[in-house]
Amino acid sequence: MADNLRVKTLVVGAGAFGTAIAACIHNENNAVTIIARSHKNFSNLKKHDILKECELQTFDEFNTDFSEFKLIILAIPCQSLQKVSEWMLKKWLLVRNCNEIISTPKLNIISAAKGIEQKSLRLPYQVLENFWQNNAEIGSLSGPSFAKEMLLGLPTCVVVSSKSSELLSIAAQILHSPYFRVYDSNDIVGVEIAGALKNVIAMVAGAVDGLELGYNARAAVITRGLSEIAKVGVQLGADPMTFLGLSGVGDLILTCTGDLSRNRQFGYRIAKGESKENIIDSMAGQVIEGIATTQSAYELCNKLGIETSILSAAYKVIYEDMPIKDAVTLLIDKEQGREFKWK
Numbered sequence: 217m218a219d220n221l222r223v224k225t226l227v228v229g230a231g232a233f234g235t236a237i238a239a240c241i242h243n244e245n246n247a248v249t250i251i252a253r254s255h256k257n258f259s260n261l262k263k264h265d266i267l268k269e270c271e272l273q274t275f276d277e278f279n280t281d282f283s284e285f286k287l288i289i290l291a292i293p294c295q296s297l298q299k300v301s302e303w304m305l306k307k308w309l310l311v312r313n314c315n316e317i318i319s320t321p322k323l324n325i326i327s328a329a330k331g332i333e334q335k336s337l338r339l340p341y342q343v344l345e346n347f348w349q350n351n352a353e354i355g356s357l358s359g360p361s362f363a364k365e366m367l368l369g370l371p372t373c374v375v376v377s378s379k380s381s382e383l384l385s386i387a388a389q390i391l392h393s394p395y396f397r398v399y400d401s402n403d404i405v406g407v408e409i410a411g412a413l414k415n416v417i418a419m420v421a422g423a424v425d426g427l428e429l430g431y432n433a434r435a436a437v438i439t440r441g442l443s444e445i446a447k448v449g450v451q452l453g454a455d456p457m458t459f460l461g462l463s464g465v466g467d468l469i470l471t472c473t474g475d476l477s478r479n480r481q482f483g484y485r486i487a488k489g490e491s492k493e494n495i496i497d498s499m500a501g502q503v504i505e506g507i508a509t510t511q512s513a514y515e516l517c518n519k520l521g522i523e524t525s526i527l528s529a530a531y532k533v534i535y536e537d538m539p540i541k542d543a544v545t546l547l548i549d550k551e552q553g554r555e556f557k558w559k
């Protein structure tokens with residue numbers, strides 16, 4: 217297909233996921249531009265043949281009207297969504313040489329962030345909807361998708377969620393392929409709560425393995441963790457079925473058991489006695505979303521008046537320096553109860 221007829225997609229962020237999603241969708245029909253903070257982000261991308269064909273620009277160099285892109289994928293951490301949106305709007309106004317965006321076709325923005333914004337306790341789509349108002353349709357990409365495996369072209373299934381059926385159809389058209397299967401969903405609250413909270417549960421599952429508590433205990437953390445995730449989600453209006461889907465049990469299993477998970481690794485290393493600071497320093501700048509989300513989740517559960525013992529134990533270890541063995545005791549000594557009492 218001629219270059220000018222290819223569908224244009226913009227990926228914002230050239231970390232692990234930005235790189236992987238660009239590799240999945242750049243082909244003869246889709247032309248991908250990737251923008252990142254600095255050229256140092258691009259060294260990794262240039263190792264992959266497919267990514268050599270993408271257009272790479274820094275935020276400063278970027279000078280295109282955002283509405284030229286059929287889809288914009290934000291592959292940045294949750295806590296940066298507001299800041300990056302502010303930058304995008306400023307850039308858009310500059311490129312258009314105006315003070316206000318009026319009567320434009322809406323942008324189609326999908327976020328891959330899995331977290332809850334600290335202080336505001338908003339999900340990624342809420343941060344974006346609040347910022348972009350009528351200027352954009354907002355969606356979310358989630359599900360079991362280790363960037364490293366996507367880059368290798370291994371089969372992956374994800375879910376894209378949005379209130380806009382038009383955005384869902386654009387996302388399916390651009391993202392779906394035999395090795396990167398895209399399912400769609402209208403339940404953006406459920407998809408994003410599941411994506412955010414599974415990171416905290418993955419840290420706990422990692423800790424269980426670090427403490428060598430056994431497979432039974434790990435399975436218990438995954439299952440009771442899922443119950444806590446669903447409890448929070450349902451209270452926020454999510455469809456309980458979403459938690460049985462790719463963004464729910466799918467991503468939870470992946471990150472709680474797959475050693476590629478940074479959140480799982482974090483919990484494992486904490487249980488082995490490493491300090492939080494040491495682990496963060498060793499990650500070469502890569503985000504461990506579960507750390508910030510542990511705090512947001514704790515505050516959100518308090519606000520909603522929901523008892524979530526695993527999420528709360530994670531908070532006590534990470535933010536109140538509770539010895540990890542005491543957190544285990546807290547969970548094990550919990551009063552006997554009915555399996556599902558949140559319905």
Ligand SMILES: NC(=O)C1=CN([C@@H]2O[C@H](COP(=O)(O)OP(=O)(O)OC[C@H]3O[C@@H](n4cnc5c(N)ncnc54)[C@H](OP(=O)(O)O)[C@@H]3O)[C@@H](O)[C@H]2O)C=CC1
Pocket residue numbers: 229230231232233234252253254257291292293294296299300328329330331361362363364501502503505
């Ligand atoms: N890695 C994975 O397997 C998957 C990750 N995700 C989710 O995607 C999101 C991004 O993850 P991932 O790519 O792995 O994270 P990384 O830490 O690998 O990359 C994050 C990228 O965002 C950029 N960034 C961070 N803050 C800002 C900012 N304020 N302004 C501009 N750029 C910024 C970073 O730039 P710089 O390098 O300059 O700091 C970096 O390029 C997370 O929410 C994660 O949970 C979802 C599915 C899978």
Ligand SMILES: O=C(CO)COP(=O)(O)O
Pocket residue numbers: 330359360361362363415418467470471476477478479480503504505
């Ligand atoms: O969300 C992920 C895979 O779906 C990646 O998990 P980590 O951020 O823990 O590596």
